[in-house]
Each structure stands twice: as structure tokens, then as C-alpha cells.
Amino acid sequence: MKNENPDPITRRQLLGKITVPALSLAGLSAISTYAVANEYPPKTQAASHLPPTAFPVYNVRDYGAKGDGTTNDSAALQAAIDACHQQNGGIVLVPAGDFMIGTVQLRSFVTLHLAPKARLLGSTLKSDYKAGEGIPPGNGNMVLLFAANAERISVEGQGAIDGSGAAFNNGRGDGTGPGGTPGNMDRPHLLILYKCKHVLVRDAFLTNSAYHCFRILHCSNVQIHGVRIHNRVNRNNDGFHFNDSSYVHISNCDIACQDDACALFGSNQFVTVTNCTFSTRWSIFRFGGGKSQNITVTNCVIMESYGCPVKISTGRGQLENFIFSNIIMRNVTGPIGIGFSGTSRNNNNNNTPASEPSFVRNIQFSNIQATVVTRPVDHPEIPFVVKPFPGEDNSCITLNAMNDVYLENIRFSDIHISYAGGGTAAQAAKREIPAVASEYFGVWGTEPYGPPAYGLYARNVKGLTIQNVRFEFQQKDLRPAVVMDNVQDAYISGLQVMADKEGESVLRLIDCKEIFLSAARLLNPAKVFLQLEGKNCEAITLQGGELRKAEKQIAFTRGADKKAITG
Incomplete structure (x- = not known):
């Protein structure tokens, strides 16, 4: 058969031949500008050993993370996230291993990618946690992973985030239910996002939170797809908990929890949930007051x-x-x-x-x-x-x-x-x-x-x-x-x-x-x-x-x- 393409060129050669305006017309200007002007991968310690990719990658091991399940890797993970953010964003890679952490802050334009055999493992020491900076108290603001006033944050990959929540079970709930006395809020949630825009969470396994699994507070344009939650080791183990958020879309998720599976309190608007499975002790779709409107x-x-x-x-x-x-x-x-x-x-x-x-x-x-x-x-x-x-x-x-x-x-x-x-x-x-x-x-x-x-x-x-x-x-x-x-x-x-x-x-x-x-x-x-x-x-x-x-x-x-x- 006659060769239809006798002079094939590599991807790098193709990028070098195409002008930036032409790539812009194809919707690829951000990636191509970097590719034309810089060698791939960037000559940094974080990405020096990785194959070519459209975005710079920051491997947490290059920042000192051990991934042995016993060393506190919070500082290494935070350093990788901060470096990625300071360089206008990219991918923070958590490779295979058990990376034990306390409170860590996510930042704008950063994708936290969990490799299939990667696990972020919450510390069992309360001293390793703190309130998320800028997160109002609400149902407590002690947290494993958080972001506040950030945009274009992603958490993805088929790895796991495990909160070690059984270590914080003292037999008491938060007392916010009917006839209860509020208390026992001083325990870490798994993930809190506050006033964030353009959030994507997909494919990850979230489990064993000490409190709520996922709190989305005053956020907009949130996409959650293919997430698995198993959260049944402590009281008040919610799945998704939304407050005053809009343009939220949840699909293809499997949720098994102890408390509300998908709580929507306050003014949540333009929300869709589709193709999901749920199981819980208390309720699946729980609505409170506020202006909750336009939800399917x-x-x-x-x-x-x-x-x-x-x-x-x-x-x-x-x-x-x-x-x-x-x-x-x-x-x-x-x-x-x-x-x-x-x-x-x-x-x-x-x-x-x-x-x-x-x-x-x-x-x-x-x-x-x-x-x-x-x-x-x-x-x-x-x-x-x-x-x-x-x-x-x-x-x-x-x-x-x-x-x-x-x-x-x-x-x-x-x-x-x-x-x-x-x-x-x-x-x-x-x-x-x-x-x-x-x-x-x-x-x-x-x-x-x-x-x-x-x-x-x-x-x-x-x-x-x-x-x-x-x-x-x-x-x-x-x-x-x-x-x-x-x-x-x-x-x-x-x-x-x-x-x-x-x-x-x-x-x-x-x-x-x-x-x-x-x-x-x-x-x-x-x-x-x-x-x-x-x-x-x-x-x-x-x-x-x-x-x-x-x-x-x-x-x-x-x-x-x-x-x-x-x-």
C-alpha cells in the first residue's frame, strides 16, 4: 500500500512549525505557547524525569515526600502545591505510596493528581491539623485538604484520600440534629472548599473522614464526576455537603455514608445530580432553608x-x-x-x-x-x-x-x-x-x-x-x-x-x-x-x-x- 504520509514529523517538530496565532484558533494557545518557547519537559527538578506533557508536573517525591505511611509528608505536599501555583499552575503528582499528611492548602490553577496506587492518609494526631485559613467556623473548620477564594482547582485520579476518621471517634456526634446540643466539631473534615470557582473533582476515592467528607461552601461552577465515597467510621459522616453554591453538577458517583449523603443547605441553585448510587443511615437528599431553586x-x-x-x-x-x-x-x-x-x-x-x-x-x-x-x-x-x-x-x-x-x-x-x-x-x-x-x-x-x-x-x-x-x-x-x-x-x-x-x-x-x-x-x-x-x-x-x-x-x-x- 502506498504511504499516505511519507515524511512524518514528531509532535515537537509540529509544534515548532505551527505559528502561535494558528494554534490559538485551534483553542490551544496556552499549551502551544509554552511548548514552542520552552523545552518539554521543563528543566526543573520537579519534572526532569517525566515524559513530555502539556502541563508542568510537580512530583511530591521531588519535594521530599516519603510515601511510607509513617512520615508526615504535609510540608512536602504543600511545597509542591505552592511551587505549582507560583509557576501559574500545572499538575501536582502524588505517585504510588501512602503519604501521611495533616492540613494542606490547595491553590488556584493546581490539579492534584492521585496515581492509582496513591493514597493521601490523614494523620491520627489532632496536632497535625488546623482550621483552614479563611474558612468560617460553621460545622467546624478543622480540615485535611482545603482551599479558600481559589479558582480552577482540580482533584483527580484513581487514588484515595483516607481521613483515618476512626481515630477521632469519641462516641459523640456534633449535636446539630433534632433536640441535640451542638458540640464535638473539633475534628477534621476531609475536604473543604470555600468561595472557590471552577472546581473539578473526578475519579478519586474519598473515605474514612472524621467528620463530613466533602464541604462545598459558597462555591460556583463545581463539577464532580466518577467519585466514590465510603464514609462510615464516625458520626456525622456526610458525603457531599453544599452550602450556598451554584452551578453544581454531580454524575456517575457511588456514595455510601453514615449521615446526609447529599445535603444542600442555604441557597443552592442550578444543581444537577445524575447516574449515581447512594446508601446512608440518615437521608440522601437533605434540604434546609435559604433559596434552594432549580435542582434536578x-x-x-x-x-x-x-x-x-x-x-x-x-x-x-x-x-x-x-x-x-x-x-x-x-x-x-x-x-x-x-x-x-x-x-x-x-x-x-x-x-x-x-x-x-x-x-x-x-x-x-x-x-x-x-x-x-x-x-x-x-x-x-x-x-x-x-x-x-x-x-x-x-x-x-x-x-x-x-x-x-x-x-x-x-x-x-x-x-x-x-x-x-x-x-x-x-x-x-x-x-x-x-x-x-x-x-x-x-x-x-x-x-x-x-x-x-x-x-x-x-x-x-x-x-x-x-x-x-x-x-x-x-x-x-x-x-x-x-x-x-x-x-x-x-x-x-x-x-x-x-x-x-x-x-x-x-x-x-x-x-x-x-x-x-x-x-x-x-x-x-x-x-x-x-x-x-x-x-x-x-x-x-x-x-x-x-x-x-x-x-x-x-x-x-x-x-x-x-x-x-x-x-
């Missing part, structure tokens, strides 16, 4: 997760435009809880001024398959028992606003949830629900424990859509499938539900208005399908459906009147 979660698998996989709990805040779609939940409790009180709560990251309106609205859940267990189960690798809160048993979807505030425009479509069941007659009889909206289990933490419905409980909701939803249970449950209290403007179509023939009713509507219910299907025999309660029930429409297994389709009690039924 899709194509995710949630396994063995308790404390409610999707937990939205706020006093004051402006939370809107959330979409959760294409999600599998296997062996969870919750599985969805939204609580809204409209009043300030000091412990819930509220930063919405009292002069601004407070709302939770426009939240959609679609294409979700879930199995819900009776109560939380300990994960075998967590070295301590996490006692369930009262009210975590026999959980359901909870939409809970109270007093004079409402959740608005909440939509469920194409949902199939199989519950363990086990609800009692005492739970089903509950009518006066505590005026609590802090945590989904907090609502039910009074005797008798557990919600009065096995599928969905909704209070103070305007604009509720339930379309093609199926609720069923595995063992006897005397509670209604759905309880609605002061719900207005609801469209319910294609609801399929199980019931216990000894239960009072399948659906219970208390003081509800403008409810359109069509094409419902009762899956097994029951006494009453729809029970209306309260004198404020009005404009209730029941149309079509397969309800022959109900002895009675509609019943009226506690002041409800037949005039409430229209159509």
Missing part, C-alpha cells in the same frame, strides 16, 4: 437508606423548582418528607430575611420504584448502633405544612411503592397531628408513633397532583392509604391502592376542597373507599374507577355533608 435529580439508585431519602425541611425559605425522576429506592424509610412551617428556626440554615416571602413550591416526583421497610436497620460496617427516632417506624410519604402556610404545586406521577405495612388501629385513629415540621420523624414522634396513613399523608397543600400512583403493603395495615388534611385543588387520577378490610377507610379527606378523583382502583376488599371528614369539605368529585371491592364508596363523618360531593 435523575437516574439514581438509593439502597438501604433511612431517615428519609428525600428530606426537605425548612422554617423560612424559598424552595422551588425541584425535579426527582427515574429513581429506584430499595429498602428505605420515609421515603419522601417535606416539612414547612414558615417560621424561623435557628438550627436549620435559614438565611431568608423575614421581609421576603417564604414558600415551598413546584416540586415533582416521577418514575419512582420503592420498597419501604418497617424501621431502620443498622449497616454492618458502621461501628456503632444508631437508635431509631420515635416515629421512624411505619413511615410514609409526608407533605406537612402547618398553621397558615402551604406547600404549593406538588406532583407525583408514575410512582409504585411497596410498604412493609404493620400500621395499627391507634395510628389510624390519629386526627390531631402535632404542629411540627422540623423532620419527618419529628412529626410522628408522639404516642402513638407513626403516621395515620401508610402511603401518603398531606397537610396544608395547594395544587396537588397524583397521577398513575400505586401504593401497596406486604403485611396487615389498618391505616388508610392516603390521608389529606386541608388540601385544596388536587387532581388524582389512576390511583391504585390496597386496604385492610378491618380498616376504617381507604382514603380520608379532612376539610379538603376542590378535589377531583378519577379512575381509582381498589386492589382488595375494604369497608369504605372514600371518607370525608369535617364541615369544610366541599367540591369533591369522585368519577369512574374500579371500586366494587368496597362495601361503601363514600362515607361522611365529623361534620362532613353529602353536599360536599359534586358531579
Whole structure:
């Protein structure tokens, strides 16, 4: 065959022949200018033995790092990072080995690259750590790796960052949960970024933090891809923890942790999470107050997760435009809880001024398959028992606003949830629900424990859509499938539900208005399908459906009147 390229040239010769303007047009001006003007690799101690590369490389061993797992290599790693930063950026290489470190600062334009057999190993001595310079206290600011007011930082490679967090386990958490007394924050997080721009983290394995694994605070343009987190050696072992950050994109990550897997507190906006797996004791997606808006979660698998996989709990805040779609939940409790009180709560990251309106609205859940267990189960690798809160048993979807505030425009479509069941007659009889909206289990933490419905409980909701939803249970449950209290403007179509023939009713509507219910299907025999309660029930429409297994389709009690039924 004739040679199509009889005079091949090397890459270095090609770069020497092409002018800088031409390379600029190709989007390569930064790399090519350096390549034309300088020998590759640069004649420095840091890179003298490395093959040609587009960026200068600073090997931490060239700065004195031993990588033997016992020598403190903090100073060597910091020197390599500082040199890279001072030379306008490049790659800091952590080669194979165990590099034991304390607190180290990342800097602008530096890529920290972890070779596949490299491990940054956190020291077990508290004296080797300090607060990150410029990091506000918050949930503590003691840290292994940090950056503040930096830009274009990357952490990459298939190596590991191990915080040796078991050495800091004193049996106490930080006390920031319901009813706790804050404390024990003097222990290192694995990674904190504060007011950083254009951050990239990919491929690395992050594990064994003494506190939160990953704190992203007031950052913008954050990309996290292909990261693995296993964080179950201490209390408050969060996975990702975001505060007031924007343009955040997470994909193809595997997260197993002890506390919140992906907490978003404060004003987080323009966030996407896709193609990830999660498992935790407490919750997966945890939202607090502030202005959390424009967030999507899709194509995710949630396994063995308790404390409610999707937990939205706020006093004051402006939370809107959330979409959760294409999600599998296997062996969870919750599985969805939204609580809204409209009043300030000091412990819930509220930063919405009292002069601004407070709302939770426009939240959609679609294409979700879930199995819900009776109560939380300990994960075998967590070295301590996490006692369930009262009210975590026999959980359901909870939409809970109270007093004079409402959740608005909440939509469920194409949902199939199989519950363990086990609800009692005492739970089903509950009518006066505590005026609590802090945590989904907090609502039910009074005797008798557990919600009065096995599928969905909704209070103070305007604009509720339930379309093609199926609720069923595995063992006897005397509670209604759905309880609605002061719900207005609801469209319910294609609801399929199980019931216990000894239960009072399948659906219970208390003081509800403008409810359109069509094409419902009762899956097994029951006494009453729809029970209306309260004198404020009005404009209730029941149309079509397969309800022959109900002895009675509609019943009226506690002041409800037949005039409430229209159509």
C-alpha cells in the first residue's frame, strides 16, 4: 500500500512549525505557547524525569515526600502545591505510596493528581491539623485538604484520600440534629472548599473522614464526576455537603455514608445530580432553608437508606423548582418528607430575611420504584448502633405544612411503592397531628408513633397532583392509604391502592376542597373507599374507577355533608 504520509514529523517538530496565532484558533494557545518557547519537559527538578506533557508536573517525591505511611509528608505536599501555583499552575503528582499528611492548602490553577496506587492518609494526631485559613467556623473548620477564594482547582485520579476518621471517634456526634446540643466539631473534615470557582473533582476515592467528607461552601461552577465515597467510621459522616453554591453538577458517583449523603443547605441553585448510587443511615437528599431553586435529580439508585431519602425541611425559605425522576429506592424509610412551617428556626440554615416571602413550591416526583421497610436497620460496617427516632417506624410519604402556610404545586406521577405495612388501629385513629415540621420523624414522634396513613399523608397543600400512583403493603395495615388534611385543588387520577378490610377507610379527606378523583382502583376488599371528614369539605368529585371491592364508596363523618360531593 502506498504511504499516505511519507515524511512524518514528531509532535515537537509540529509544534515548532505551527505559528502561535494558528494554534490559538485551534483553542490551544496556552499549551502551544509554552511548548514552542520552552523545552518539554521543563528543566526543573520537579519534572526532569517525566515524559513530555502539556502541563508542568510537580512530583511530591521531588519535594521530599516519603510515601511510607509513617512520615508526615504535609510540608512536602504543600511545597509542591505552592511551587505549582507560583509557576501559574500545572499538575501536582502524588505517585504510588501512602503519604501521611495533616492540613494542606490547595491553590488556584493546581490539579492534584492521585496515581492509582496513591493514597493521601490523614494523620491520627489532632496536632497535625488546623482550621483552614479563611474558612468560617460553621460545622467546624478543622480540615485535611482545603482551599479558600481559589479558582480552577482540580482533584483527580484513581487514588484515595483516607481521613483515618476512626481515630477521632469519641462516641459523640456534633449535636446539630433534632433536640441535640451542638458540640464535638473539633475534628477534621476531609475536604473543604470555600468561595472557590471552577472546581473539578473526578475519579478519586474519598473515605474514612472524621467528620463530613466533602464541604462545598459558597462555591460556583463545581463539577464532580466518577467519585466514590465510603464514609462510615464516625458520626456525622456526610458525603457531599453544599452550602450556598451554584452551578453544581454531580454524575456517575457511588456514595455510601453514615449521615446526609447529599445535603444542600442555604441557597443552592442550578444543581444537577445524575447516574449515581447512594446508601446512608440518615437521608440522601437533605434540604434546609435559604433559596434552594432549580435542582434536578435523575437516574439514581438509593439502597438501604433511612431517615428519609428525600428530606426537605425548612422554617423560612424559598424552595422551588425541584425535579426527582427515574429513581429506584430499595429498602428505605420515609421515603419522601417535606416539612414547612414558615417560621424561623435557628438550627436549620435559614438565611431568608423575614421581609421576603417564604414558600415551598413546584416540586415533582416521577418514575419512582420503592420498597419501604418497617424501621431502620443498622449497616454492618458502621461501628456503632444508631437508635431509631420515635416515629421512624411505619413511615410514609409526608407533605406537612402547618398553621397558615402551604406547600404549593406538588406532583407525583408514575410512582409504585411497596410498604412493609404493620400500621395499627391507634395510628389510624390519629386526627390531631402535632404542629411540627422540623423532620419527618419529628412529626410522628408522639404516642402513638407513626403516621395515620401508610402511603401518603398531606397537610396544608395547594395544587396537588397524583397521577398513575400505586401504593401497596406486604403485611396487615389498618391505616388508610392516603390521608389529606386541608388540601385544596388536587387532581388524582389512576390511583391504585390496597386496604385492610378491618380498616376504617381507604382514603380520608379532612376539610379538603376542590378535589377531583378519577379512575381509582381498589386492589382488595375494604369497608369504605372514600371518607370525608369535617364541615369544610366541599367540591369533591369522585368519577369512574374500579371500586366494587368496597362495601361503601363514600362515607361522611365529623361534620362532613353529602353536599360536599359534586358531579
